[in-house]
Amino acid sequence: MADVLVIGGRKLSSRLFIGTGKFPDKKLISAVLEKSGAEVVTVALRRIDFNAEEEEENILNHIDERYILMPNTSGARNAAEAIEIARIAREAGCGNWVKIEVISDQKYLLPDNQETIEATRVLAQEGFVVLPYVSPDLMVAKKLQDVGAAAVMPLGAPIGSNRGLRTKEMIRILIDQIDLPIIVDAGIGRPSEAAEAMEMGCAAVLVNTAIATAGDPVAMAEAFGWAVRAGRQAFLAGPGRVLEEASASSPLTGFLFEGAGSR
Amino acid sequence: MSFYEVYLQFKDFDFEGFFASVDDKDIEQVLGRDDLDPLDFLTLLAPQAAKHLEAMAQKAHRLTIQHFGKVILLYTPMYLSSYCSNQCIYCSFNAGNHLPRKKLTLDEVVEEARAIAATGLRHILILTGESRRMSPVSYLADCTRVLLEYFSSVSIEVYPLETKEYETLIAAGVDGLTIYQEVYDRKTYDRLHLSGPKKDYRYRLDAPERGCRAGMREVNIGALLGLEPNWRREAFFTGMHAHYLQNKYLETEIAVSLPRLRPVREDSTSYTLLSDLDVVQNLLALRLFLPRCGITISTRERASLRDNLIGLGVTKMSAGTTTEVGGHSQGEHGHGQFEIFDRRGVPEIKAAITRKGYQPVFKNWHPLPRSAG
Amino acid sequence: MKLTVNGKTEEIDQVMTVLEYIRFKGIDPRTVVVQKNGEVIKRDHWEKEVVRENDRLEILRMVGGGSF
Numbered sequence: 001m002a003d004v005l006v007i008g009g010r011k012l013s014s015r016l017f018i019g020t021g022k023f024p025d026k027k028l029i030s031a032v033l034e035k036s037g038a039e040v041v042t043v044a045l046r047r048i049d050f051n052a053e054e055e056e057e058n059i060l061n062h063i064d065e066r067y068i069l070m071p072n073t074s075g076a077r078n079a080a081e082a083i084e085i086a087r088i089a090r091e092a093g094c095g096n097w098v099k100i101e102v103i104s105d106q107k108y109l110l111p112d113n114q115e116t117i118e119a120t121r122v123l124a125q126e127g128f129v130v131l132p133y134v135s136p137d138l139m140v141a142k143k144l145q146d147v148g149a150a151a152v153m154p155l156g157a158p159i160g161s162n163r164g165l166r167t168k169e170m171i172r173i174l175i176d177q178i179d180l181p182i183i184v185d186a187g188i189g190r191p192s193e194a195a196e197a198m199e200m201g202c203a204a205v206l207v208n209t210a211i212a213t214a215g216d217p218v219a220m221a222e223a224f225g226w227a228v229r230a231g232r233q234a235f236l237a238g239p240g241r242v243l244e245e246a247s248a249s250s251p252l253t254g255f256l257f258e259g260a261g262s263r
Numbered sequence: 264m265s266f267y268e269v270y271l272q273f274k275d276f277d278f279e280g281f282f283a284s285v286d287d288k289d290i291e292q293v294l295g296r297d298d299l300d301p302l303d304f305l306t307l308l309a310p311q312a313a314k315h316l317e318a319m320a321q322k323a324h325r326l327t328i329q330h331f332g333k334v335i336l337l338y339t340p341m342y343l344s345s346y347c348s349n350q351c352i353y354c355s356f357n358a359g360n361h362l363p364r365k366k367l368t369l370d371e372v373v374e375e376a377r378a379i380a381a382t383g384l385r386h387i388l389i390l391t392g393e394s395r396r397m398s399p400v401s402y403l404a405d406c407t408r409v410l411l412e413y414f415s416s417v418s419i420e421v422y423p424l425e426t427k428e429y430e431t432l433i434a435a436g437v438d439g440l441t442i443y444q445e446v447y448d449r450k451t452y453d454r455l456h457l458s459g460p461k462k463d464y465r466y467r468l469d470a471p472e473r474g475c476r477a478g479m480r481e482v483n484i485g486a487l488l489g490l491e492p493n494w495r496r497e498a499f500f501t502g503m504h505a506h507y508l509q510n511k512y513l514e515t516e517i518a519v520s521l522p523r524l525r526p527v528r529e530d531s532t533s534y535t536l537l538s539d540l541d542v543v544q545n546l547l548a549l550r551l552f553l554p555r556c557g558i559t560i561s562t563r564e565r566a567s568l569r570d571n572l573i574g575l576g577v578t579k580m581s582a583g584t585t586t587e588v589g590g591h592s593q594g595e596h597g598h599g600q601f602e603i604f605d606r607r608g609v610p611e612i613k614a615a616i617t618r619k620g621y622q623p624v625f626k627n628w629h630p631l632p633r634s635a636g
Numbered sequence: 637m638k639l640t641v642n643g644k645t646e647e648i649d650q651v652m653t654v655l656e657y658i659r660f661k662g663i664d665p666r667t668v669v670v671q672k673n674g675e676v677i678k679r680d681h682w683e684k685e686v687v688r689e690n691d692r693l694e695i696l697r698m699v700g701g702g703s704f
Binding site: 138142172176177238251252253255256 | 321575
Binding site for chain 3: 019020021022023026029042043044045046047048049050057058059060061071072074087088089091092094
């Protein structure tokens, strides 16, 4: 049986989502996508700066039509702005997937969970496939599930920090308790960390900074592709026994076998 | 969604085939894992896993201390009424039995409460047979209000109620619900419950969930193991039921009791009697599957076994038990619901727990006064 | 005629359609999304939709972005 991830009715065979921000050269993006094997790609919507010396290129020129676009509501500081951005992106022909990212904290760039729930609720009702980016919190994830999120995307560490899976224990709880795909977004700095997330049972990971800022982004994208596949396969294979520390000195079940004691 | 759907999902599962396929390597692998899924749990319930009891025990011991500390909560049951309109063929309160029936007046409830409170116990479980006429919800609420003068926690083990009725009792001060499905296998259930409202399998099955929804602080479930010949399957459904409730109602403490059928009086019906080893295996498998689940062992088990189970995952024990209406203050007359095997008094049980290096706890918590409205 | 475009006020001296305005600003029409007074203007309406006094335009573009 093929291992596919289904989100919003789409079957995905790759569990690596790629973010397209911060690339030194946008021309790298098509090769990055190609080598990583990714199928879902995030993009953002920005006001045009008429004072810029050079017209910025539309990122879509570098993303083949076969990829699923996931517009990101980055820049939104509250639910209303995120909703607005999502609607515009859909009108712009980006499909009906949206990553909700509401950030009002400009120091650590941590998501505003409360506003994110509200935006998710409204957009899910409008037929969007909503993937909210949140701080990993069980009650928040349950609410997201209730309001129609298609997945939950907890952060592993603050955006762009490349600090790895700092919130691992919290993410593990989400995996245990939430019936939606759990996709780690933000914080993953190395392929080994992506593999770790997948071994834990995450449904997918979203990687951006770690690839975009690598010495060789295309090679790093390929490395992430392998890591995500390896981690996933390890999860499916079921890790072997980790030996308990040397068995305790006093047996706990001996009483069962002391003739008189048992009947 | 109800647990019934989970039941249906596994009802026709080939348990025997699965057990036959379990080998030592499977069991070792499960023991190496931190989070067990339902089939891992079932693996630990397989006959083959009995060979790995010591390894299971070490891990269960460690997990229990990790999540609960070295603590055993003590409580005692108080039978309020033995009137019952059900015919459950395994129960002494069976409506068809010629047993003198009794129901405590509120004054008698006070006497019982005084007798129990004098032993130091502060958690009490009140029980009745199933009779909406003789022991209606209003009576239970009245008893609860009286008992709260003496106890910090009052739980109920009565016939299944509507969510609204549970809410009424919670408002009166009840904080825990104990209700055993007795038998998960629907056919056997139907066979053993001859008549009375208890024949409604689904209504009883969903009662713990209604209790969770109503806002019970703790919900305790269980199957009376041995009623259905395949106790492993019953143990699996019990664990799955707890798992279902635990996942769905995070705010409720879910606990499981592990009662087994004991050879009772002249009862000629042949049931499956579980060995001590079976009891231990079930306890350990449940602890490994649900590390944070409360586990209760009653005085149906004899003293020596109860003492030995303390380190293996048990978190709650009854003490100073009588299963007779008025038994705490009016003496016993052989009209109890079932026989008690651990007949020690509270001080002896307390001492036994202390000897094991555990702390006996009489009062786990005290509710804050509920604000009006 | 006064307009607000991407949050800034500007003056234009003739009546134009959205499409004409975008060309006038020197932007490749294929790369942008246009919102007028809070409503997204579908691409195939750009030729008919006229920009009027006091209109608020937002001209946006898809850019690279993932987690920020």
